[in-house]
Amino acid sequence: MSEQKIPYKIYLDESEMPLNWYNVRADMKNKPAPLLNPGTLQPMTAQELGVVFCDELVKQELDDTTPYIPIPTEIRDFYKMYRPSPLVRAYCLEEKLQTPAKIYYKFEGNNTSGSHKLNSAIAQAYYAKQQGLKGVTTETGAGQWGTALSMACGYLGLDCKVFMVKCSYEQKPFRREVMRTYGASVTPSPSAETEVGRKILAEHPGTTGSLGCAISEAVEVATSTPGYRYVLGSVLNQVLLHQSIIGLEAKAALDKYGVVPDIIIGCAGGGSNLGGLISPFMGEKLRGERDYRFIAVEPASCPSFTRGKFAYDFCDTGMVCPLAKMYTLGSGFIPSANHAGGLRYHGMSSVLSQLYHDGYMEATSVEQTAVFQAAEAFARVEGILPAPESSHAIKVAMDEALKCKETGEAKTILFGLTGTGYFDLTAYEKFHNGEMTDSIPTDADLQVGFDGIPRFPGNEF
Amino acid sequence: MSEQKIPYKIYLDESEMPLNWYNVRADMKNKPAPLLNPGTLQPMTAQELGVVFCDELVKQELDDTTPYIPIPTEIRDFYKMYRPSPLVRAYCLEEKLQTPAKIYYKFEGNNTSGSHKLNSAIAQAYYAKQQGLKGVTTETGAGQWGTALSMACGYLGLDCKVFMVKCSYEQKPFRREVMRTYGASVTPSPSAETEVGRKILAEHPGTTGSLGCAISEAVEVATSTPGYRYVLGSVLNQVLLHQSIIGLEAKAALDKYGVVPDIIIGCAGGGSNLGGLISPFMGEKLRGERDYRFIAVEPASCPSFTRGKFAYDFCDTGMVCPLAKMYTLGSGFIPSANHAGGLRYHGMSSVLSQLYHDGYMEATSVEQTAVFQAAEAFARVEGILPAPESSHAIKVAMDEALKCKETGEAKTILFGLTGTGYFDLTAYEKFHNGEMTDSIPTDADLQVGFDGIPRFPGNEF
Numbered sequence: 039m040s041e042q043k044i045p046y047k048i049y050l051d052e053s054e055m056p057l058n059w060y061n062v063r064a065d066m067k068n069k070p071a072p073l074l075n076p077g078t079l080q081p082m083t084a085q086e087l088g089v090v091f092c093d094e095l096v097k098q099e100l101d102d103t104t105p106y107i108p109i110p111t112e113i114r115d116f117y118k119m120y121r122p123s124p125l126v127r128a129y130c131l132e133e134k135l136q137t138p139a140k141i142y143y144k145f146e147g148n149n150t151s152g153s154h155k156l157n158s159a160i161a162q163a164y165y166a167k168q169q170g171l172k173g174v175t176t177e178t179g180a181g182q183w184g185t186a187l188s189m190a191c192g193y194l195g196l197d198c199k200v201f202m203v204k205c206s207y208e209q210k211p212f213r214r215e216v217m218r219t220y221g222a223s224v225t226p227s228p229s230a231e232t233e234v235g236r237k238i239l240a241e242h243p244g245t246t247g248s249l250g251c252a253i254s255e256a257v258e259v260a261t262s263t264p265g266y267r268y269v270l271g272s273v274l275n276q277v278l279l280h281q282s283i284i285g286l287e288a289k290a291a292l293d294k295y296g297v298v299p300d301i302i303i304g305c306a307g308g309g310s311n312l313g314g315l316i317s318p319f320m321g322e323k324l325r326g327e328r329d330y331r332f333i334a335v336e337p338a339s340c341p342s343f344t345r346g347k348f349a350y351d352f353c354d355t356g357m358v359c360p361l362a363k364m365y366t367l368g369s370g371f372i373p374s375a376n377h378a379g380g381l382r383y384h385g386m387s388s389v390l391s392q393l394y395h396d397g398y399m400e401a402t403s404v405e406q407t408a409v410f411q412a413a414e415a416f417a418r419v420e421g422i423l424p425a426p427e428s429s430h431a432i433k434v435a436m437d438e439a440l441k442c443k444e445t446g447e448a449k450t451i452l453f454g455l456t457g458t459g460y461f462d463l464t465a466y467e468k469f470h471n472g473e474m475t476d477s478i479p480t481d482a483d484l485q486v487g488f489d490g491i492p493r494f495p496g497n498e499f
Numbered sequence: 500m501s502e503q504k505i506p507y508k509i510y511l512d513e514s515e516m517p518l519n520w521y522n523v524r525a526d527m528k529n530k531p532a533p534l535l536n537p538g539t540l541q542p543m544t545a546q547e548l549g550v551v552f553c554d555e556l557v558k559q560e561l562d563d564t565t566p567y568i569p570i571p572t573e574i575r576d577f578y579k580m581y582r583p584s585p586l587v588r589a590y591c592l593e594e595k596l597q598t599p600a601k602i603y604y605k606f607e608g609n610n611t612s613g614s615h616k617l618n619s620a621i622a623q624a625y626y627a628k629q630q631g632l633k634g635v636t637t638e639t640g641a642g643q644w645g646t647a648l649s650m651a652c653g654y655l656g657l658d659c660k661v662f663m664v665k666c667s668y669e670q671k672p673f674r675r676e677v678m679r680t681y682g683a684s685v686t687p688s689p690s691a692e693t694e695v696g697r698k699i700l701a702e703h704p705g706t707t708g709s710l711g712c713a714i715s716e717a718v719e720v721a722t723s724t725p726g727y728r729y730v731l732g733s734v735l736n737q738v739l740l741h742q743s744i745i746g747l748e749a750k751a752a753l754d755k756y757g758v759v760p761d762i763i764i765g766c767a768g769g770g771s772n773l774g775g776l777i778s779p780f781m782g783e784k785l786r787g788e789r790d791y792r793f794i795a796v797e798p799a800s801c802p803s804f805t806r807g808k809f810a811y812d813f814c815d816t817g818m819v820c821p822l823a824k825m826y827t828l829g830s831g832f833i834p835s836a837n838h839a840g841g842l843r844y845h846g847m848s849s850v851l852s853q854l855y856h857d858g859y860m861e862a863t864s865v866e867q868t869a870v871f872q873a874a875e876a877f878a879r880v881e882g883i884l885p886a887p888e889s890s891h892a893i894k895v896a897m898d899e900a901l902k903c904k905e906t907g908e909a910k911t912i913l914f915g916l917t918g919t920g921y922f923d924l925t926a927y928e929k930f931h932n933g934e935m936t937d938s939i940p941t942d943a944d945l946q947v948g949f950d951g952i953p954r955f956p957g958n959e960f
Contacts, residue, residue, distance in 0.1 A: 045512070045513040045579070046513060046579040046580060047513075047579070049510045051506070052506040052507060052508075118506070118507040118508070119507060119591065119881065119882045120882055130580065130654075148609060149882060149883075150878065150882055150883055150884040150919070189882060192878075192879040193591075193879065193880065193882070211924070211928065212921070212924040212925075215924040215927045215928045215931065216884060216924065216927075218927075218928075218931045219875055219878055219879075219884060219927055219931070220878065220879060221879065414680055417611065417653075417680055417681065418653040418654065418680075418681060418682065419654065420580065421580045421581055421610060421611055421650060421654070422610075422611055423611040423677060423680060458611070460673070460921040460922075461921075463672070463673040463676040463677065464673075464676075466676045466677075466679075466680055467672065467676045467679075470676065470679045470680070
């Protein structure tokens with residue numbers, strides 16, 4: 039098909055939307071390592087996981103053989119409210135860069151939660167509702183996940199209790215109000231509502247909270263309140279499964295026009311967006327059908343892939359969750375307060391960690407002032423105000439396009455634009471005022487985190 | 500075509516996008532009254548208008564005979580970055596209301612500026628650039644227009660100077676930062692940069708500004724700086740012309756599925772969205788081809804149509820702009836500070852005023868607590884956080900759908916969802932906390948405004 043015919047935005051018809059999620063684990067020769075019970079160091083059983091997560095999600099978490107898992111009709115109907123999301127041909131960016139490269143991005147910010155997180159939130163809320171549960175609990179830091187979950191629960195009539203890191207609760211009142219609009223209760227963490235919260239408040243009366251503490255409170259409430267379960271917005275296998283909708287739609291849209299990407303780029307915090315975007319393409323690579331270059335982009339201030347260890351570690355700072363084998367900076371690692379936006383997670387999806395370890399994927403890290411420069415340049419020509427997280431992918435996509443300009447190659451680049459930056463304007467303000475700096479941890483900084491990774495036979499790193 | 504086949508969202512293909520704007524004035528028997536020079540009380544000439552507005556826009560402002568005006572290719576290319584906007588079938592809202600009515604809305608919030616204002620901003624910036632101008636000036640209150648203009652100017656490389664009402668500048672720092680991201684300079688008004696600003700600051704040192712003052716400053720800078728012109732986001736005929744893209748796309752999308760709306764509803768501040776949405780449908784009604792019910796919805800706290808006078812009045816509080824014949828509360832009228840969001844303009848588009856006066860359109864007013872109730876209910880089922888302005892239309896669309904439930908009629912309702920509420924969460928917070936009240940001006944309050952409307956022969960009201 040002629041190049042001229044590719045529109046600015048490719049929208050699939052609703053009838054072309056995927057009927058199944060794709061489970062990339064089914065095509066992996068080396069499966070991601072199982073979660074371990076931190077007490078016994080044995081793989082977590084379905085029964086153990088069922089205390090925390092609802093039953094269908096436990097099944098999805100453990101299933102590494104079924105390639106396609108049907109998306110229930112009710113979830114597909116909800117998806118139709120904001121999906122298919124557009125696959126955009128970045129004609130304006132290409133022209134600005136004067137590059138022969140062809141740039142595409144899958145834009146997931148076209149919904150009120152402002153990010154791709156909604157794709158998994160509705161699935162997790164749906165299965166909880168199906169099981170007859172009354173509600174779910176979760177934590178939120180920057181607020182994208184909490185907002186998405188609130189929307190999903192509001193739609194299904196499910197209670198939603200969000201523990202929001204206290205400093206975010208105070209600094210991001212707008213995020214809090216969006217969640218309240220959707221009927222969620224939002225509690226600043228640490229709170230006096232939980233054992234662990236009271237303990238932390240007693241020990242550190244002035245604390246502004248941390249994600250690790252908020253996770254611990256959410257898990258405590260979920261496991262001690264009848265009819266409640268805990269839900270999580272990234273890292274887990276089930277989340278990557280749900281997020282495969284991003285890659286499946288992107289691939290279907292490209293296939294319609296006979297376009298095959300050479301390079302696929304995504305930002306990586308816990309891995310939910312990157313994993314979702316690359317899944318169906320990675321499946322082809324794993325099955326030996328087609329080769330692609332995959333690039334994970336992480337902040338230089340929280341470089342799990344590029345400077346972390348591949349080891350079993352705690353998923354949370356509070357060390358109450360199971361151990362996962364992943365690229366990790368240590369559950370005690372906290373990125374500099376200077377670091378804007380999300381992508382602050384110390385670890386990484388086990389699926390992506392295994393794929394990276396096995397050489398199927400590259401990773402690179404970028405510094406935040408360069409990221410905001412790319413974000414602003416992108417906004418001016420493409421008209422979307424990108425989230426700082428998403429802008430990591432923009433930065434590397436622009437770099438790759440500029441390399442094409444040097445070499446004269448007309449490569450096709452696809453990247454994931456995970457969300458919008460409406461709630462991140464404090465960071466943009468810092469950037470405009472020249473107050474933004476970079477902060478790269480020293481080897482000594484990283485060593486402190488590594489020292490906290492548990493050591494046991496088989497966990498050498 | 501069968502009812503079943505209508506998708507949740509109807510997207511036109513890019514090839515189906517309108518090539519022309521539609522100028523409803525061409526089909527009006529009673530043309531809207533011309534702008535008058537406040538000094539001479541004679542119709543403003545093209546030459547007089549050319550001091551303030553760029554030449555092509557003056558032509559569009561005065562043209563009340565050409566029905567279709569071609570959209571330049573460059574503007575159509577920009578439109579493709581965020582248009583066609585979706586026409587949504589509100590299946591979830593219908594189900595929640597248990598109504599036989601079929602509800603559609605045209606959603607204009609899917610761009611970074613967050614509203615329909617971008618449709619005219621790019622047109623006005625484009626013609627300024629074409630004329631070889633260096634830049635444009637404008638004012639902004641709530642910030643939607645300033646944001647849209649910044650995006651358009653950033654894209655075209657045109658200087659953009661925004662005077663932002665000082666209290667908004669301070670209370671909405673995020674709006675300011677979006678504008679700066681797009682390269683605009685944003686000045687709190689009143690400022691020391693203009694004659695009129697310095698005068699007001701000397702007389703009222705503690706003032707937090709007003710839209711009228713910001714207009715006066717923007718006009719002063721535009722008319723006293725070589726290479727600059729002033730641009731305005733609503734009220735003017737040219738703005739309604741550009742906004743006809745909303746109605747043209749909506750009609751094309753409905754036509755594809757053989758759907759004919761019975762009732763068309765839009766919120767009305769200065770009239771840009773309402774005028775744009777109804778234009779092509781109104782054209783059919785004016786030409787006697789088909790009948791529709793049109794409903795303008797305004798806030799009870801700023802009721803230009805429902806309680807105003809049809810008279811010549813100043814377009815701005817500073818009384819520096821021409822006189823327009825319109826439904827007006829008097830240029831000195833200021834809605835209660837308690838009123839949230841936009842739709843605070845004292846007057847109304849001359850085109851819509853004439854159509855309303857001639858009985859082609861209805862108008863109704865609604866109170867803000869009821870509007871926020873509707874907004875929240877809508878958000879929970881349709882997944883979009885609506886702007887307070889847009890929510891006026893939601894409220895009346897829901898009311899009409901509930902009337903259908905009573906009568907059993909399956910009417911088709913179309914309304915305009917002009918934008919998103921990401922920057923209005925302070926108002927949502929007030930609503931959640933039960934601190935929001937209504938404020939309806941008394942007859943005596945209104946009389947103060949009416950007393951300021953200029954009296955001269957032929958301006959009886």
